[in-house]
Amino acid sequence: APGAGPVRPAAPVPGLDVLAGVTVDDDLIRLPRGLRLDLGGTAKSWIAAQAARFLSGDALLDAGGDLHTQFTRPGTLGVRTPDGSPLFLNVGAGVGGVATSSVLTRAWAGGHHLIDPRTARPATTPWVQVTVLAGRVTVAETLAKLALLGADDLLRDLAPPGTRLIAFDHARRAHTWEDGSWGRWAA
Numbered sequence: 001a002p003g004a005g006p007v008r009p010a011a012p013v014p015g016l017d018v019l020a021g022v023t024v025d026d027d028l029i030r031l032p033r034g035l036r037l038d039l040g041g042t043a044k045s046w047i048a049a050q051a052a053r054f055l056s057g058d059a060l061l062d063a064g065g066d067l068h069t070q071f072t073r074p075g076t077l078g079v080r081t082p083d084g085s086p087l088f089l090n091v092g093a094g095v096g097g098v099a100t101s102s103v104l105t106r107a108w109a110g111g112h113h114l115i116d117p118r119t120a121r122p123a124t125t126p127w128v129q130v131t132v133l134a135g136r137v138t139v140a141e142t143l144a145k146l147a148l149l150g151a152d153d154l155l156r157d158l159a160p161p162g163t164r165l166i167a168f169d170h171a172r173r174a175h176t177w178e179d180g181s182w183g184r185w186a187a
Helices: 016-021 040-052 137-148 152-158
Strands: 023-025 028-030 059-063 066-071 075-080 086-091 094-102 129-134 164-168 174-178 181-184
Touching: 040 059, 040 066, 040 094, 040 137, 066 075, 066 137, 075 094, 086 094, 086 129, 086 164, 094 137, 129 137, 137 152, 137 164
Parallel strands: none
Antiparallel strands: 023 028, 059 066, 066 094, 075 086, 094 129, 129 164, 164 174, 174 181
């Protein structure tokens, strides 16, 4: 649970000198011993989309919660809700993407991993978790982050028709995005 872990000081942002040992060849990135790289959700969803080019037939590719789906028939996917129970989502036939973003994971006492660049602190969010179903995994991941951060104006501009969003507020109540605004979900 958020706040249950020990408080740790913020890690300093490394300077460009940390990149000195990184080498990039055609299809391989080598990191120096001890250096860890977190590409974030945008890179995960892009990698999933690239890997999906090699899939055929019915397939589900999971890149750490960013899902590329391709089904010949409609199906059902389960997503864990903030209280740990499953939420079953109907997924149509064809290629699609599902992404969930949450401030309940990768969290610590007083914060979480989504940093507001204006303050360099964990962002204040209207939701604790957002799941998006869209036509592509990269779109689903981007919209999940925008929704989680409360960028409703960008959602209205960027969400393609047919995109579905399900968000959970801080009281763990479900809401859906329809026609450019949020409403309570009647399950």
